[in-house]
Amino acid sequence: MKRYVIIGNGTAAAGIIEGIRNVDKEGRITVISGEDHHVYSRPLISYYLEGKTDLERMKYRPDDFYETNGCEVLFGKQAESIDKDGKTVKLCDGTVITYDKLAVATGSRPFVPQMDGLEKVKKKFGFMTLGDALELEKVLTKDANVLIVGAGLIGLKCAEGIYGRVGHITVCDLADRVLSSILDSDCAAIVEKHLESKGVSFILSDTAASFEEKRAYMRSGKTVDFDILVLAVGVRANTGLIGSIGGNVNRGIVVNEKMETSIPGIYAAGDCAEGYDSALGSNRVLAILPNAYMQGFTAGKNMAGSEAALTNAIPMNSIGFFGLHMMTAGVYEGEMTEEKSEEGVKRFFVKDGLLKGFMIIGSTERTGILTSLIREKTPLDTVDFGKVRTLVSNMIFTREMRRKKFGGIV
Amino acid sequence: MKRVYVNEEWCLGCHLCEYNCAFANSGLENMVFALKDKKIFPRIHVEGEDRITFAVSCRHCEDPMCVKSCIAGAITKKDGVVKINRNKCVGCLTCVLVCPYGALAPGEDGIMQKCELCLENSCGAPACVTGCPNKAIVYEERSGDQ
Numbered sequence: 001m002k003r004y005v006i007i008g009n010g011t012a013a014a015g016i017i018e019g020i021r022n023v024d025k026e027g028r029i030t031v032i033s034g035e036d037h038h039v040y041s042r043p044l045i046s047y048y049l050e051g052k053t054d055l056e057r058m059k060y061r062p063d064d065f066y067e068t069n070g071c072e073v074l075f076g077k078q079a080e081s082i083d084k085d086g087k088t089v090k091l092c093d094g095t096v097i098t099y100d101k102l103a104v105a106t107g108s109r110p111f112v113p114q115m116d117g118l119e120k121v122k123k124k125f126g127f128m129t130l131g132d133a134l135e136l137e138k139v140l141t142k143d144a145n146v147l148i149v150g151a152g153l154i155g156l157k158c159a160e161g162i163y164g165r166v167g168h169i170t171v172c173d174l175a176d177r178v179l180s181s182i183l184d185s186d187c188a189a190i191v192e193k194h195l196e197s198k199g200v201s202f203i204l205s206d207t208a209a210s211f212e213e214k215r216a217y218m219r220s221g222k223t224v225d226f227d228i229l230v231l232a233v234g235v236r237a238n239t240g241l242i243g244s245i246g247g248n249v250n251r252g253i254v255v256n257e258k259m260e261t262s263i264p265g266i267y268a269a270g271d272c273a274e275g276y277d278s279a280l281g282s283n284r285v286l287a288i289l290p291n292a293y294m295q296g297f298t299a300g301k302n303m304a305g306s307e308a309a310l311t312n313a314i315p316m317n318s319i320g321f322f323g324l325h326m327m328t329a330g331v332y333e334g335e336m337t338e339e340k341s342e343e344g345v346k347r348f349f350v351k352d353g354l355l356k357g358f359m360i361i362g363s364t365e366r367t368g369i370l371t372s373l374i375r376e377k378t379p380l381d382t383v384d385f386g387k388v389r390t391l392v393s394n395m396i397f398t399r400e401m402r403r404k405k406f407g408g409i410v
Numbered sequence: 411m412k413r414v415y416v417n418e419e420w421c422l423g424c425h426l427c428e429y430n431c432a433f434a435n436s437g438l439e440n441m442v443f444a445l446k447d448k449k450i451f452p453r454i455h456v457e458g459e460d461r462i463t464f465a466v467s468c469r470h471c472e473d474p475m476c477v478k479s480c481i482a483g484a485i486t487k488k489d490g491v492v493k494i495n496r497n498k499c500v501g502c503l504t505c506v507l508v509c510p511y512g513a514l515a516p517g518e519d520g521i522m523q524k525c526e527l528c529l530e531n532s533c534g535a536p537a538c539v540t541g542c543p544n545k546a547i548v549y550e551e552r553s554g555d556q
Contacts, residue, residue: 014483043481047500053482057498060483290479290508297478318507327507364503366512368475376510393457394466394512399418402464405511406416407552 002027004303005089005097007079007241008105009033010042011289012270012296014061016103017069019300019308027304029071030097032089034106036076037130039065043289045133046161049140058130079106084245084263101265101303104253105296106238108271108287112231116210124229127158139228140165147171147216147224149208150232151178153319156191158230159200160321170224171195172203172216182317182328187345187359194324237272237285250274252285257309259299267303269295279314279330279356279374286315312375318364327367330357330374339389348388353380366392411490412551414454414527414536416465420546421456423463427538427547428452431467434528434537451517453525454538465538465547468492468513468525476505476514484522491529496521 004020006013009031017029044058066073078092082102089097110126118124125136136158144166148155151173159169173180177188178195192202203224208216216224237252248254248262252274259267259275270292277284291313301308316329334351344362348355348370355373369392373383383396394402429445431452436444454467470492477485477492484498485505494505501520517523527549528536539549 015478041482043502044500052500053498058482289481290475290504293478316507318502318504320502325503327503329507364506365515366509367507368505368509368514369512371507372510392512394464395457395459395462399462402418406418406464406466406469 002100002304003098004029004101004103005032005099006030006103006105007032007089008103008107008270008272009035009037009039009073009075010105010107010270010292011039011060012105012107012273012292012299013103014039014065015293015296015298016105016267016269016300016303017065017071017296019297019302020304021069021300022297023301023304023306025070029069030099031066031071031073032077032079032091032097033073033075034078035129035131038063040130041289042129043157045127045130046157048130048133049137049158049161049165050163055130079241082241082245082266084266087265099265102267103259103296103299103303104241104261104266104268104272105270105292106241106272108235108237110231111234111236113233115208118211120213121211121229122213123227124231127154127230127232128235133161136162136228136230141167141227143167144227145170145225146228146230147208147226148230148232149173149216150230150234151175151202151204152181152232152234153179153317154235155230155232156195156321157319158232159195163198163200163322166228168199168201170201170203170226172206172208172218172224174205174207176205178202178204182315183326183359184332184347187326187347187361190345190361191321191324191326195321198322235271235287237274237287239272242266242268250283254283255295257298257311258302258307259295259310260302267299269299275310275313277314278312278377286313288315288317290316314371314374316371318367324361325364326359326361327364328357328359329371330355332357332359337389346388350380350385354378355380355385366394369394369396411470412527412549413470414467414525414539415548415550415552417546417548418462418464420544421458421463421465422544422546423456423458424543425456426541426543427454427465428456430537430541431525434531434533435523437531439532449518451515451523453515453523455515457512466511466513467538469511470525470527475508475510479504479508485524491526492524493526494522494524496523 148171239249243249253268271287298310339346349357432450438444
């Protein structure tokens with residue numbers, strides 16, 4: 001009977017468990033969970049604060065998930081080191097666990113740049129984990145001024161989550177725009193304006209240089225007074241366990257299409273891993289939930305002896321703020337075409353006869369059709385791509401393509 | 411497993427499937443109360459233009475992207491049917507972003523809903539199929555199916 005060990009208990013770990021069980025119903029699975037929680041959906045922590053979900057509903061899998069899948073979970077335990085020759089994992093409490101196949105799904109941690117006086121701030125929080133959200137929740141008051149450092153996905157989702165429970169929110173970022181990882185300046189301006197219309201203030205192209213307990217001194221010379229500080233600057237992949245034993249590590253733990261690390265018998269998946277991005281054409285960390293699951297599932301199947309490869313992963317985000325929804329995918333390379341309407345804006349990026357990426361704000365119906373064009377590298381001369389300018393629908397395909405797409409078993 | 415298929419050549423573009431779907435999933439016994447003067451949010455929709463029309467609904471894929479991508483773990487596949495737990499869904503629309511068929515759309519409340527083949531509503535079998543006047547929508551098993 002094979003012994004599988006998974007370090008981590010997030011979405012990637014759930015994927016690994018389901019991938020293993022897809023192939024091997026017998027092997028022993030041990031999950032080392034740093035957090036003391038049943039697997040939950042990390043991106044839902046802002047919805048939790050907003051009151052749109054609760055601790056019960058935000059569980060990523062049912063209560064009997066581990067039992068059904070025959071997993072032993074060691075809650076609240078940290079892995080300290082891996083012995084790749086002896087094939088063991090040592091926990092911080094000294095326990096040693098033997099494995100035949102090991103998966104590292106350790107996720108990422110917040111990146112906090114050097115800022116003078118940060119230690120003087122008493123009410124400061126990250127916004128990555130359920131623990132972070134629960135701690136932040138304790139100090140939320142209707143009259144609190146909140147400063148969020150970081151106008152990325154995490155920072156803005158945090159703003160939306162706490163919006164109705166605090167006084168005023170200011171968001172600052174060194175970038176010149178919000179959501180700089182997924183939107184260009186024009187699209188970001190639409191989102192920024194929308195959030196400003198709700199009363200959220202922005203300080204962009206500027207960042208906090210130093211702090212007092214309740215005051216930030218910005219690099220520009222401005223000062224911002226706050227009661228609560230949220231740090232959402234960025235994240236770093238947790239690669240230490242693999243890096244420290246000589247495994248190939250870049251921004252993340254480098255994995256191939258089977259999710260194997262450079263060390264035999266050890267796999268990695270999720271936000272800690274750097275896998276192939278087929279839109280970019282090279283490796284990068286794709287820290288998004290669907291990718292974590294798919295990488296995990298792929299890793300699990302391979303760990304259990306099956307052959308699986310993840311070859312078409314791409315960046316993709318579907319996210320909304322205060323009723324304004326946007327979807328983005330792929331890379332923004334090549335020729336850009338734009339469609340503007342009352343409902344919003346669509347920007348398509350075409351290169352070498354392929355759709356490489358898009359940004360859509362507002363009208364998001366059937367956007368998955370576009371995502372599939374990127375993922376499947378569908379040559380645009382085989383479809384009537386011009387039609388998406390007015391409406392994204394299956395009319396872009398020929399009748400024969402539709403017959404195959406919808407007529408058979410998929 | 412039986413699935414809903416659409417024979418494009420026979421689709422009249424009458425949109426009755428959309429109304430039958432909305433009614434079947436309304437939980438109401440009277441079609442007039444369920445649909446009259448209301449904007450409907452069906453789980454099947456007719457696409458097309460001029461002379462080409464066809465209805466699109468969930469394909470209940472062998473390897474569903476929506477299940478793998480749902481950030482809330484709200485979409486599952488059991489006994490061949492892809493289902494959504496509306497109680498868990500937060501309306502992020504990631505499933506809309508990944509469905510290659512463009513088959514998914516949120517309900518009136520912004521929370522996702524999807525075709526579950528009418529297996530658990532009062533209809534018991536796909537209402538879009540039963541009500542299609544030209545038999546363009548069929549519910550059948552096709553070769554290669556599992």
